[in-house]
Amino acid sequence: MRQFKLSRRMFLASTVASVAFAGKIANAATPKDAQIENIIANMSLEEKAGQLSIFADGTRSNNPNINPAAAKQGIEEVKEQIRKGTLGSLFSAKGAEGAREYQRVAIEESKSKVPLIFAADIIHGCETQFPIPLGEASSFDLDLCERTAKMAAFEATAVGIQWTFAPMVDVARDQRWGRVAEGAGEDTYLGNQIARARIKGFQGGDLTSETTVLACPKHYAAYGAVQGGMDYNTSDIPETTLRDVHLPPFKAAFDAGALSTMTSFNDINGVPSTGNHHLLTDILRDEWGFKGLVVSDYTADEEMIKHGYAKDGRDAAKKSIIAGCDISMQSHLYNLHLPDLVKSGEVPMEVVDESVRRVLYVKKQLGLFENPYRSLDPKREKTDIRTPKAIALSREAARKSAVLLKNDNNILPMKKSGQKIALIGPLANDKYQTLGTWAIFPDYDNAVTLEKGLRNQISNQSLIKSVKGCEIEKPISGGIQKAVEAAKWADVVILAIGEKQEMSGEAQSRVEITIPKPQQDLAEAIAKTGKPVIIILSHGRALALSGAVKDANAIMCAWFLGSEHGNGLADLIFGDYSPQGRLPVSFPVYSGQQPYYYNHRPTGRPQGPKDERFYKARYIETDNVALYSFGHGLSYSKIEYSKPNLSAKTLNFTNSIRASATITNKGKRTVKEVVQLYINDNVASLTRPVRELKGFKLIELAPGESKEVSFEISATDLAFINHDLQRRAEKGGFTLWIAPSSVTGEAVGFELV
Numbered sequence: 001m002r003q004f005k006l007s008r009r010m011f012l013a014s015t016v017a018s019v020a021f022a023g024k025i026a027n028a029a030t031p032k033d034a035q036i037e038n039i040i041a042n043m044s045l046e047e048k049a050g051q052l053s054i055f056a057d058g059t060r061s062n063n064p065n066i067n068p069a070a071a072k073q074g075i076e077e078v079k080e081q082i083r084k085g086t087l088g089s090l091f092s093a094k095g096a097e098g099a100r101e102y103q104r105v106a107i108e109e110s111k112s113k114v115p116l117i118f119a120a121d122i123i124h125g126c127e128t129q130f131p132i133p134l135g136e137a138s139s140f141d142l143d144l145c146e147r148t149a150k151m152a153a154f155e156a157t158a159v160g161i162q163w164t165f166a167p168m169v170d171v172a173r174d175q176r177w178g179r180v181a182e183g184a185g186e187d188t189y190l191g192n193q194i195a196r197a198r199i200k201g202f203q204g205g206d207l208t209s210e211t212t213v214l215a216c217p218k219h220y221a222a223y224g225a226v227q228g229g230m231d232y233n234t235s236d237i238p239e240t241t242l243r244d245v246h247l248p249p250f251k252a253a254f255d256a257g258a259l260s261t262m263t264s265f266n267d268i269n270g271v272p273s274t275g276n277h278h279l280l281t282d283i284l285r286d287e288w289g290f291k292g293l294v295v296s297d298y299t300a301d302e303e304m305i306k307h308g309y310a311k312d313g314r315d316a317a318k319k320s321i322i323a324g325c326d327i328s329m330q331s332h333l334y335n336l337h338l339p340d341l342v343k344s345g346e347v348p349m350e351v352v353d354e355s356v357r358r359v360l361y362v363k364k365q366l367g368l369f370e371n372p373y374r375s376l377d378p379k380r381e382k383t384d385i386r387t388p389k390a391i392a393l394s395r396e397a398a399r400k401s402a403v404l405l406k407n408d409n410n411i412l413p414m415k416k417s418g419q420k421i422a423l424i425g426p427l428a429n430d431k432y433q434t435l436g437t438w439a440i441f442p443d444y445d446n447a448v449t450l451e452k453g454l455r456n457q458i459s460n461q462s463l464i465k466s467v468k469g470c471e472i473e474k475p476i477s478g479g480i481q482k483a484v485e486a487a488k489w490a491d492v493v494i495l496a497i498g499e500k501q502e503m504s505g506e507a508q509s510r511v512e513i514t515i516p517k518p519q520q521d522l523a524e525a526i527a528k529t530g531k532p533v534i535i536i537l538s539h540g541r542a543l544a545l546s547g548a549v550k551d552a553n554a555i556m557c558a559w560f561l562g563s564e565h566g567n568g569l570a571d572l573i574f575g576d577y578s579p580q581g582r583l584p585v586s587f588p589v590y591s592g593q594q595p596y597y598y599n600h601r602p603t604g605r606p607q608g609p610k611d612e613r614f615y616k617a618r619y620i621e622t623d624n625v626a627l628y629s630f631g632h633g634l635s636y637s638k639i640e641y642s643k644p645n646l647s648a649k650t651l652n653f654t655n656s657i658r659a660s661a662t663i664t665n666k667g668k669r670t671v672k673e674v675v676q677l678y679i680n681d682n683v684a685s686l687t688r689p690v691r692e693l694k695g696f697k698l699i700e701l702a703p704g705e706s707k708e709v710s711f712e713i714s715a716t717d718l719a720f721i722n723h724d725l726q727r728r729a730e731k732g733g734f735t736l737w738i739a740p741s742s743v744t745g746e747a748v749g750f751e752l753v
């Protein structure tokens, strides 16, 4: 890959260049292949546009509401389009048998005989669901993230899917944005690691395998930075922040072998991503050498009209293809306009050919030319879904993804007998509320609720009294009274409250990231009984907790943990395992602090713990701190960290130093500990975050055991994107912490010389 230096002036120029054909195709030209060249040479413009078009398959979808337009199509209509070559891929449906027949038509009855790809949003599992991605990120367990992605691919390929629109690698620093649920949270370093693990899991290092899927890191780019956390909104981001914070997880995913990506709905600094030549060509192809394909998000090319960036569909198609968006999803704009745009000379044929070449190249990498029926085996559909191994993995992932925020007087874990439990709340026994957003092929029947999970583990069923108390967003007449009676009867209350699954995910932004009022009222009433309360939160984002919820004896983040939600939680509640989850997003004190993220830059007037409140960077109502910061999470043991020890006080640009700390389990249980390395660059040419995660290690500690955990640090770890958009480290002082969260630990200093 050639070295690339982009000045700010060049950046502006390239943004403007996206309006007209930039005059050259990306430097990272797709490798030429005789078979592919031959196909392209014999294709009509209409067939080329077809290869560059993907549509939802309403004929096999289990949820026609997702796409009513597609649902109206019949099988014969779809076959006719395949025959004519006007579509190149289908998505949002499953079923190996049906896919096989469509594939047969493509390779036997279409002129160019190019196989289709079958895609779907396999976001956190196929039929066996794993925790929502944000929940799973809490495990800080890369091996787990890889294994669940691998299992998701295994099940997806068993139902005839070859391409997943996942993982979502958008860094999300504003918890009002509903899609934070789909990613790895607010931190770039963690996002990079998880992106890599998920790509490895989905693609398995062998794209031709019958049991792997093509991954599609999305949404390129800066979708997680939409203003006000409102979905689809504008992102205004300096190029430095874009490259420092938002782009690295994409680069990590491509370096791990991802061969497709999806544009985002938002505009960045005025240019919608789907028409953004700077993003899709200058950075992606020229700078990074990406050889895969770019697909638009759902009608995102057409939406450039409403953005005010394209005059009409024809203009939108032209801007998208020239910017470097290879496939148009669902809008039909490429079918409708590309042939004519080429004929009129507005879009050079070579631009279209290069996009077709990329698509065919990816199809070839998937092994589809040799084996068009790969992953379309109806037999596997019967044997490879919800296998005992998949269910066990789902349970393991569930218990590793819950985060224990608070545990006063070690109220958790609980005994399995001898205590009366009032299980209260609308999220205690609702199967529909276990899987979370983007469970595209959900199996609610087999989903394990919290109540079921708890009951599975106790022998005397009369020890649990279950009362709903209220609906998620509505009171139930007499509900609170019944709940209070149950609480009075019990020794301990488990209160299952939070968000319903539709409160996070696409188009589910919230203004107040709080517990809905009827549930807050329920919690307040329960608190008045004086009984110990354990809160189990269901949620797709960090929440601003208050009142009786915040003051409960224990709080556990349960996100939406997937098919084995309740069993995984019961494993923790009854202490068969200790929680290992740590927060991948900060819980603010108030919603109004958003966007709040731990790795913010320092102001000139930070408020220290003992400082006066006036004339400091804070709010009238609260210090600008988190209630529970990124990285926080308790286990069932007491873990102590020594002060970090450095192998040397200085390093230069060619060597490295080792930072280590001794971590000791002072408690009585074997636990997993997420040891976190944070660094601050004291003085730099651009102000740097107060702390940044630079490494983490997941270790197991037996009671009384000590382990030395160490991290190698070189100048590369200290580099950031500077004014000239170069990633460089700068000489000077740094502070380092090896700590159990982003706000704890003892600091030590070192210098880069």
Ligand code: BGC
Residues within 6 Å of the ligand: 092, 121, 165, 218, 297, 298, 506
């Ligand atoms: C979402 C994408 C998704 C696509 C296809 C869009 O609405 O933004 O994340 O992959 O639909 O289902």
